[in-house]
Every structure is written in structure tokens, then in C-alpha cells.
Amino acid sequence: xxxxxxxxxxxxxxxxxxxxxxxxxxxxxxxxxxxxxxxxxxxxxxxxxxxxxxxxxxxxxxxxxxxxxxxxxxxxxxxxxxxxxxxxxxxxxxxxxxxxxxxxxxxxxxxxxxxxxxxxxxxxxxxxxxxxxxxxxxxxxxxxxxxxxxxxxxxxxxxxxxxxxxxxxxxxxxxxxxxxxxxxxxxxxxxxxxxxxxxxxxxxxxxxxxxxxxxxxxxxxxxxxxxxxxxxxxxxxxxxxxxxxxx
Amino acid sequence: xxxxxxxxxxxxxxxxxxxxxxxxxxxxxxxxxxxxxxxxxxxxxxxxxxxxxxxxxxxxxxxxxxxxxxxxxxxxxxxxxxxxxxxxxxxxxxxxxxxxxxxxxxxxxxxxxxxxxxxxxxxxxxxxxxxxxxxxxxxxxxxxxxxxxxxxxxxxxxxxxxxxxxxxxxxxxxxxxxxxxxxxxxxxxxxxxxxxxxxxxxxxxxxxxxxxxxxxxxxxxxxxxxxxxxxxxxxxxxxxxxxxxxx
Amino acid sequence: xxxxxxxxxxxxxxxxxxxxxxxxxxxxxxxxxxxxxxxxxxxxxxxxxxxxxxxxxxxxxxxxxxxxxxxxxxxxxxxxxxxxxxxxxxxxxxxxxxxxxxxxxxxxxxxxxxxxxxxxxxxxxxxxxxxxxxxxxxxxxxxxxxxxxxxxxxxxxxxxxxxxxxxxxxxxxxxxxxxxxxxxxxxxxxxxxxxxxxxxxxxxxxxxxxxxxxxxxxxxxxxxxxxxxxxxxxxxxxxxxxxxxxx
Amino acid sequence: xxxxxxxxxxxxxxxxxxxxxxxxxxxxxxxxxxxxxxxxxxxxxxxxxxxxxxxxxxxxxxxxxxxxxxxxxxxxxxxxxxxxxxxxxxxxxxxxxxxxxxxxxxxxxxxxxxxxxxxxxxxxxxxxxxxxxxxxxxxxxxxxxxxxxxxxxxxxxxxxxxxxxxxxxxxxxxxxxxxxxxxxxxxxxxxxxxxxxxxxxxxxxxxxxxxxxxxxxxxxxxxxxxxxxxxxxxxxxxxxxxxxxxx
Numbered sequence: 001x002x003x004x005x006x007x008x009x010x011x012x013x014x015x016x017x018x019x020x021x022x023x024x025x026x027x028x029x030x031x032x033x034x035x036x037x038x039x040x041x042x043x044x045x046x047x048x049x050x051x052x053x054x055x056x057x058x059x060x061x062x063x064x065x066x067x068x069x070x071x072x073x074x075x076x077x078x079x080x081x082x083x084x085x086x087x088x089x090x091x092x093x094x095x096x097x098x099x100x101x102x103x104x105x106x107x108x109x110x111x112x113x114x115x116x117x118x119x120x121x122x123x124x125x126x127x128x129x130x131x132x133x134x135x136x137x138x139x140x141x142x143x144x145x146x147x148x149x150x151x152x153x154x155x156x157x158x159x160x161x162x163x164x165x166x167x168x169x170x171x172x173x174x175x176x177x178x179x180x181x182x183x184x185x186x187x188x189x190x191x192x193x194x195x196x197x198x199x200x201x202x203x204x205x206x207x208x209x210x211x212x213x214x215x216x217x218x219x220x221x222x223x224x225x226x227x228x229x230x231x232x233x234x235x236x237x238x239x240x241x242x243x244x245x246x247x
Numbered sequence: 248x249x250x251x252x253x254x255x256x257x258x259x260x261x262x263x264x265x266x267x268x269x270x271x272x273x274x275x276x277x278x279x280x281x282x283x284x285x286x287x288x289x290x291x292x293x294x295x296x297x298x299x300x301x302x303x304x305x306x307x308x309x310x311x312x313x314x315x316x317x318x319x320x321x322x323x324x325x326x327x328x329x330x331x332x333x334x335x336x337x338x339x340x341x342x343x344x345x346x347x348x349x350x351x352x353x354x355x356x357x358x359x360x361x362x363x364x365x366x367x368x369x370x371x372x373x374x375x376x377x378x379x380x381x382x383x384x385x386x387x388x389x390x391x392x393x394x395x396x397x398x399x400x401x402x403x404x405x406x407x408x409x410x411x412x413x414x415x416x417x418x419x420x421x422x423x424x425x426x427x428x429x430x431x432x433x434x435x436x437x438x439x440x441x442x443x444x445x446x447x448x449x450x451x452x453x454x455x456x457x458x459x460x461x462x463x464x465x466x467x468x469x470x471x472x473x474x475x476x477x478x479x480x481x482x483x484x485x486x487x488x489x490x491x492x493x494x
Numbered sequence: 495x496x497x498x499x500x501x502x503x504x505x506x507x508x509x510x511x512x513x514x515x516x517x518x519x520x521x522x523x524x525x526x527x528x529x530x531x532x533x534x535x536x537x538x539x540x541x542x543x544x545x546x547x548x549x550x551x552x553x554x555x556x557x558x559x560x561x562x563x564x565x566x567x568x569x570x571x572x573x574x575x576x577x578x579x580x581x582x583x584x585x586x587x588x589x590x591x592x593x594x595x596x597x598x599x600x601x602x603x604x605x606x607x608x609x610x611x612x613x614x615x616x617x618x619x620x621x622x623x624x625x626x627x628x629x630x631x632x633x634x635x636x637x638x639x640x641x642x643x644x645x646x647x648x649x650x651x652x653x654x655x656x657x658x659x660x661x662x663x664x665x666x667x668x669x670x671x672x673x674x675x676x677x678x679x680x681x682x683x684x685x686x687x688x689x690x691x692x693x694x695x696x697x698x699x700x701x702x703x704x705x706x707x708x709x710x711x712x713x714x715x716x717x718x719x720x721x722x723x724x725x726x727x728x729x730x731x732x733x734x735x736x737x738x739x740x741x
Numbered sequence: 742x743x744x745x746x747x748x749x750x751x752x753x754x755x756x757x758x759x760x761x762x763x764x765x766x767x768x769x770x771x772x773x774x775x776x777x778x779x780x781x782x783x784x785x786x787x788x789x790x791x792x793x794x795x796x797x798x799x800x801x802x803x804x805x806x807x808x809x810x811x812x813x814x815x816x817x818x819x820x821x822x823x824x825x826x827x828x829x830x831x832x833x834x835x836x837x838x839x840x841x842x843x844x845x846x847x848x849x850x851x852x853x854x855x856x857x858x859x860x861x862x863x864x865x866x867x868x869x870x871x872x873x874x875x876x877x878x879x880x881x882x883x884x885x886x887x888x889x890x891x892x893x894x895x896x897x898x899x900x901x902x903x904x905x906x907x908x909x910x911x912x913x914x915x916x917x918x919x920x921x922x923x924x925x926x927x928x929x930x931x932x933x934x935x936x937x938x939x940x941x942x943x944x945x946x947x948x949x950x951x952x953x954x955x956x957x958x959x960x961x962x963x964x965x966x967x968x969x970x971x972x973x974x975x976x977x978x979x980x981x982x983x984x985x986x987x988x
Contacts, residue, residue, distance in 0.1 A: 092363060115339060129672075158639065170664055185409070234368070378898045613972065680903070730867075
């Protein structure tokens with residue numbers, strides 16, 4: 001297998017519209033993540049943003065993506081349904097996908113989950129701790145038992161998602177909330193990871209520990225040689241049982 | 248709590264269009280299920296079908312339904328998106344829902360699952376055995392360890408669904424297939440049960456054992472006094488942590 | 495079905511040995527729970543303690559118990575292996591079981607889980623909040639979205655348990671920890687609920703909200719008409735396939 | 742990381758005691774598996790058997806094992822409790838473990854599961870088909886959608902295990918049974934895979950498809966750089982909350 005092909009999608013609006021955000025992420029959140037991943041791994045990295053044609057996610061781009069990372073927030077509704085459909089189909093066909101932070105409310109995440117994906121939230125510079133609850137999971141490789149972020153946006157339960165197939169992190173916030181912060185899903189042939197941190201006001205994506213989680217998640221979600229499946233009408237595969245004569 | 252209010256929705260096309268099916272279900276599949284449930288339980292039962300206005304599923308009907316049973320097959324695409332949206336929203340708000348047989352490919356099931364829900368299938372009069380794999384589940388109350396159906400349509404894996412939150416039955420078919428036949432899901436506040444049997448050509452819904460499964464599923468899926476949840480922006484609920492002054 | 499038969503087992507040492515604990519629970523923790531359950535439900539309630547013969551858990555008592563509630567802490571090792579074996583067998587045969595607080599380290603819980611069940615802990619009078627993460631679960635019936643305990647012992651992840659079959663509550667502690675506080679397991683025909691609160695120094699078991707959780711858990715865990723299962727050698731149950739002649 | 746260190750443990754009694762079994766596995770089942778794995782992978786392979794001192798599983802051997810494969814059947818009870826304890830502890834500490842066929846009733850499997858692990862069984866030369874039910878799982882890499890074994894021992898549900906954390910295969914048997922044949926568990930830091938096939942009378946372990954499953958399972962279960970966890974008493978890790986002065 002060649003290099004893992006990672007596409008980092010970012011809404012890229014806050015960084016353009018708000019000076020204080022641009023100061024935190026001068027190259028955009030996608031640029032920061034791309035740089036951090038590239039520092040550690042020999043991935044083939046590409047970025048795409050909302051305001052590019054087809055949001056930068058043409059069929060060709062998706063067909064050449066092993067793992068898609070998604071950050072969106074203020075403009076979820078501007079993502080076209082056609083691209084959402086295309087992305088979800090690729091996930092079910094085996095592309096890995098990582099949703100970051102407010103991506104919990106993005107169209108593709110909600111479509112893949114089938115629920116509202118609603119949360120509580122509060123911008124209050126609170127401390128967050130992401131505690132590992134499943135150390136048998138490869139997404140925890142090389143991490144300390146918790147990651148502490150001195151200031152982050154607060155999210156709180158009830159997070160209206162299907163119970164994760166594998167729950168990796170639970171967050172504690174100084175203001176009194178908890179949150180299922182690292183959630184793995186298997187949908188079709190694809191693997192999906194939701195990871196909570198990454199509010200645009202904080203330099204979360206420059207951190208080595210957060211980068212390690214993203215790399216671990218890419219490694220977990222990247223495609224392998226999937227089994228070949230068939231669907232729909234099938235003649236009986238068991239030679240000893242005759243097809244009935246009917247109709 | 249008053250009587251459990253059960254609405255049985257049936258596409259009701261095969262029984263109208265095909266004489267041989269009408270012979271099996273002269274009052275429609277919904278009529279057969281209604282009669283069987285009513286024989287054992289003091290439910291408030293209502294039926295609804297595709298060709299009624301709004302498919303018989305007005306907001307008022309849904310608001311007065313505790314558990315919705317769904318049978319559909321040849322006309323999935325004729326179900327309006329508006330009604331699908333309404334049904335799914337009610338499930339997330341706590342209405343129980345039971346999808347039967349080819350309802351695996353109905354719009355509301357696919358929307359709630361987020362996957363293709365594709366299967367293998369074959370009409371070959373094969374024998375089916377539904378084996379209990381989780382005897383701790385109340386849907387198995389009072390059942391033998393397997394239910395044998397002398398002739399049924401065959402479904403086969405891979406069934407493209409999220410892994411069930413609780414897997415209750417696995418079917419064996421004489422032609423060589425297996426199938427996850429009794430699948431429980433929790434979505435929002437609602438509980439969803441997918442139950443495989445019930446091809447229109449066979450008198451499956453007149454059986455006592457199948458009826459027992461449906462009653463058990465209604466009991467499992469019916470609403471209770473749900474906890475009250477809040478979402479979206481919340482001020483800090485922990486009195487000792489001051490809100491920052493910002494922006 | 496007759497009245498639900500609930501047996502409340504308590505180690506009953508702290509209350510006897512330490513005056514300050516006796517002040518909190520003058521009738522023992524078992525006495526407090528028995529009184530609170532009895533105030534709301536018409537259960538047939540019995541109590542049993544460590545220092546009774548066979549710890550009060552004879553085969554006859556267990557055979558006449560629908561749901562067993564267990565509180566233990568300082569004397570886990572004094573529980574005889576024979577009684578542990580007896581209790582676990584009854585759970586697998588369908589008796590419901592609720593483990594409270596430090597019961598996480600009791601012999602029957604560890605045996606049923608197959609893991610160390612280790613936790614972090616700290617006695618620091620911290621505030622605890624138990625957040626509901628699964629409002630579709632009947633154990634949450636009638637509850638607010640979180641239960642706040644002004645002072646409790648702190649437990650923290652990593653809690654070394656198998657991933658719960660259903661995760662109902664996650665606790666937040668003011669000192670910086672989170673904990674999976676309401677964990678459901680299905681083992682054999684039985685249902686097991688682990689519920690974190692209830693340190694002996696605090697009047698937690700006199701609370702109405704905690705009592706409601708216990709009642710909900712009893713209702714969820716109590717036996718139903720279990721399906722009859724067979725095991726071991728079976729002749730072929732499918733009449734068309736002959737037994738081979740061999741050996 | 743160096744080579745993956747795989748230890749193949751075999752009871753090795755049938756092959757010694759029964760000539761017809763020796764003909765199928767002249768080098769023992771362990772020998773056959775070792776040869777097949779070695780043909781494809783550059784693993785550091787070691788074997789161990791029941792009648793060696795400490796069953797060949799000294800602390801040193803286990804400390805130098807990444808993944809332990811276990812085949813046992815007629816002599817489960819001869820495995821010493823001390824070795825069982827040692828093996829289970831290593832699994833919880835992160836060693837991968839693969840249980841084959843009748844290993845479902847071995848002491849370490851039952852101890853790790855906490856249930857009886859009972860099954861139905863029949864020796865009847867029936868056909869088995871292992872259907873993939875989770876194509877997103879790396880244990881299915883490179884496989885066809887089902888593996889057909891022309892003759893195998895039949896196992897049937899109810900298989901008295903905890904619901905698998907990930908269910909990969911379900912078997913169909915020509916005599917009328919189904920079985921959860923590929924079951925993944927996460928316990929402590931370790932990953933456990935139960936794989937049904939491999940009765941001693943059949944040359945199952947010489948097959949390329951079965952070997953592929955075993956290799957995939959080794960890759961899935963092999964240790965990674967586990968996060969460092971702490972347990973037991975901890976001072977408050979959150980600097981802003983003072984420890985109370987008490988007692």
C-alpha cells in the first residue's frame with residue numbers, strides 16, 4: 001500500500017471573517033492540522049474548504065482520499081446536499097472519516113448517525129480533561145491517561161448520538177459537565193471517529209497530544225483490503241437445495 | 248398510564264393488487280396483526296396505510312401513538328419525505344417503533360440507521376429458524392429457544408446496518424444463509440426493533456410465537472416517563488465557577 | 495407474578511465499628527435502603543449481612559430472590575468463595591443484581607466481569623454530578639437530567655471493566671475526574687447494574703432521586719419468563735439431514 | 742517494534758492418543774498453525790503444550806509473548822489454576838489472545854468472560870459457512886464474504902457469552918444451527934478473539950482462508966504502546982480544589 005491519503009476539510013470562515021481567530025490560525029485550521037500531521041507522518045495530505053467549487057470535495061478527490069478530516073461550525077447549512085451524499089457514500093464504501101469539535105452538527109455526521117447530535121455548549125474558557133476510558137483502543141497509543149486543555153469551549157451531555165461502538169475518551173469540564181469526547185462508529189465498511197476538542201479560539205490543533213490522537217485515528221480509520229460483498233437477489237448458494245418452481 | 252396506543256402501518260398494496268396475497272391476508276397484513284395483538288392485549292390499536300391521506304400518519308396520529316409498527320415493501324419510494332421526517336422525529340422524541348421484514352429498506356429505517364440497510368434475498372420457500380442469542384432480553388419472554396417458520400423468504404448477510412445495540416435473534420435458512428433477525432436500537436429517547444419475518448406470501452403473522460415477539464417488542468419499546476433534557480446554550484450550572492467576561 | 499422479592503445485602507461493618515458512620519446509618523445501609531424502597535414500592539424485601547451464617551445468602555434465600563442489591567467495602571475478602579459462586583450462578587440463571595459503590599471491588603462483581611475492576615479514588619468531600627447519557631433507558635425514568643450529590647467520595651477513570659452493554663450515567667467530580675457511574679451488563683439470563691454512589695459517610699441512600707434509580711434498576715433487572723434453552727450435545731434438530739454413521 | 746512474538750498453545754492430547762487424529766495433524770495442531778503462520782508472516786513463533794512443565798507457559802514465556810493462541814478440548818481441567826491466573830493477568834495487561842474452537846470452554850476463556858460459555862454441539866460432518874457480518878473489521882481483510890468448510894463439528898446457539906464487543910462472523914451449519922463464530926472482546930488493555938472452527942478431526946488449520954483470519958487476528962490483537970494508567974488512591978489532580986482537612 002502506498003502513502004495514506006488524508007484530506008483535511010475546513011469550513012474556513014471564522015479564520016477569514018474574524019481577526020482574532022485569524023491570529024490563532026493564520027493558515028486556517030486545516031493548515032495547522034496539515035502541518036502538524038506532516039511533521040510526524042509521511043502522509044499524502046490535501047486540504048479542501050467550503051468556498052472552493054464543490055467545497056473542494058469532487059468525486060475525484062474523494063475517490064483518492066483514504067481518510068477525510070472534517071471541521072465545520074458556522075456554515076453547516078451551506079454544505080450542499082449533493083456533496084454530503086457523496087461523502088457519506090464514500091464512508092459507507094470504506095473511506096475513514098474524522099469529525100472534529102462542532103462537526104458534531106455537520107450534515108454528514110448527522111446523516112450518518114441518524115439522530116439530532118444535539119449537545120449543550122458554553123464558551124467560558126473552562127478547563128477540559130479528556131480521560132481515557134478504553135486503553136485497549138489503538139487511538140490511545142502513546143498518550144497519557146488524560147489530556148488536559150487549559151481552555152476550551154465546554155460541551156455537555158446529553159449528546160444525542162447512537163451509543164458509540166467504541167467509547168475512547170470522556171471529557172471533564174471545570175464548569176460541571178461531562179462529554180463523550182472520543183466516539184468510534186462502524187458504518188458500512190467505513191470507520192468514523194468523532195473527537196470533541198478544537199474550538200476556533202484556542203490553539204488546540206498545535207498540540208502534540210492532540211496531533212497524536214489524530215494520527216492514531218487516521219491509522220485506525222484508514223482502509224484495508226475490504227472483503228468483497230454481494231447484495232440483492234442471489235440464487236441459492238447451497239448446491240443441495242433446489243430452487244423451487246413457482247409463480 | 249392508560250392503554251398502550253399501537254399504530255400498525257401497512258403499505259397495503261400486495262394484498263390489493265395480487266389475488267394470491269389477498270387470500271393469505273384478506274384484511275391486509277395490518278388487519279392480521281391488529282387482530283392477533285388484540286386477542287392477547289388490551290391495547291388501543293389503530294391502523295394506517297399508504298394510500299390514506301398523509302399515509303394515515305398525521306401529526307395528530309403520531310402524537311397519539313406509543314408504538315408504531317411498520318410493514319412496507321414495493322412502494323417505499325411513495326412514502327413522502329415529510330411523513331418520514333415526522334415519523335423519525337417522533338421516534339427520537341420517544342415513540343417506540345417496530346420495523347417488520349422488508350421494512351429494512353423503508354425510508355424511515357434507512358434514515359434512522361444512516362446506512363444502506365442492503366441485504367441478500369431469495370424467494371425460495373426455505374425453512375427459517377430464528378435462534379435466540381440473548382435470553383436476558385425481554386423480547387424473548389415466553390419463547391422457545393428457536394422459532395421455526397416452515398417457509399419464508401430468505402434474507403442473508405451482509406445486512407448493512409449499524410451493529411445493533413442489542414442483538415436478540417439470528418436466523419438460519421435452509422439454503423445456506425444467516426441473518427441478524429431481531430435487532431434493537433436506541434436512538435434519541437426512542438427504542439427501535441427490527442424483526443425480519445413476514446413475507447407477504449406466508450401466513451407468518453397469524454402465528455402465536457410471532458405475535459408473542461411483537462407484544463414483547465411493544466412492551467419493550469413503549470414510552471416511559473422520560474427524563475427531561477436540555478440542549479444548546481447553557482450558562483454554567485456549577486455555581487462556584489464564574490462566567491468569564493468576554494467579547 | 496407475585497411481589498418482586500428484593501434482598502439487600504450489606505457488609506455492615508462500618509456502621510458497627512465506627513460511631514460517625516453509625517450516626518449516618520443507624521439501621522445500617524441495608525436498613526436505609528430497605529426503608530426507602532418500601533416507602534414507594536410493594537416489594538417483598540429481605541436483608542442479609544456478612545456476619546450472618548453463610549452471610550445470610552443461603553441457597554434458599556437466593557432461590558427466593560428476584561433482585562439482589564450488594565453493598566460491600568472493607569471486608570470483600572471475607573466473603574466466602576462458596577457464597578460468591580452461588581450468587582454468580584444465580585445471576586447467570588436470571589436473578590437481577592445491583593452492585594453499589596465500592597461493590598465494584600467485591601468478589602462477585604469481579605468474577606462476573608472478568609477484569610480487575612480497579613478505579614481511582616479519593617475521599618475529599620467533592621461534589622458529584624451523575625449525568626444521564628442514555629435517556630432511552632428505563633433506569634432514567636422520572637429523573638432530572640443530572641443528579642447532584644453535594645458531597646461524595648470521588649472515583650475516577652480508568653475504571654477497569656468490560657465496556658458496559660448499556661451506559662446510563664457518567665459522573666463528574668469537582669476535583670477533576672469522570673466515571674462511568676451507571677453500567678448495565680447482561681450475563682447469562684441475568685441483568686446486572688453497577689451504580690457508583692453511596693459512600694458510607696454520606697446520607698446518599700436517603701435521597702429520593704437515588705431511591706428512584708434503585709427502583710428503576712430493580713424493575714429493569716427483575717426476572718421475566720425466560721426462554722427455555724438447551725445446551726451440550728444435541729442430535730440434529732433438522733429432520734432432513736441424516737446423522738452420519740461414523741466411528 | 743521488533744517481530745511480533747506469537748505463542749501457540751495446544752493441549753496436544755488428541756494427536757498423541759488417537760491415531761486417526763495424528764494422521765490429520767502429525768505435528769500437532771500447534772505445529773500446523775505454526776507452519777501456516779510462518780509461511781506468510783515473519784513472526785517470532787513459539788509453541789507450548791499442556792504436558793510441558795508449567796504447560797510451557799512460564800512467566801518468562803508469557804512476558805515475551807505478544808499474542809497467545811489457545812487450542813484445548815479434552816483436558817481443560819488439567820490446566821493449573823496458577824497458569825490460568827498468569828495468562829489472564831497478561832491479557833488484562835495487554836497481551837493479545839486468540840481462543841480456537843473448543844477453547845470456548847477453557848479455563849482462561851471462561852474466567853475472562855465471567856459466564857459458562859456453554860454451547861450446543863454435534864459431531865456430524867456438517868457443512869459450515871462463516872458469514873462476515875462486519876466488513877469494517879480488520880479481521881475480515883482479504884476474505885471472501887463467507888468461508889465454507891465442507892465438514893466441521895457443529896456448534897449452536899445459545900452460546901453463553903457476554904455480547905461480543907465486536908461480532909465479526911456468524912456461522913451457518915447445514916443441520917440447522919447458527920453460531921457467533923468470530924467474537925472480539927476488549928478486557929483491560931488486551932484484545933481477545935474467539936474463533937470457532939478447528940475440530941481436531943478436520944484439516945481446517947491447513948486452509949489459507951483460516952490462516953488469513955488468524956493472521957488478521959494477530960495483527961488486531963498485538964500490543965501497541967499502551968497509555969500509562971494509574972489506579973487506587975490519588976490526590977486531587979486539579980490544582981484549584983483544595984484537599985479537605987478531615988478525620
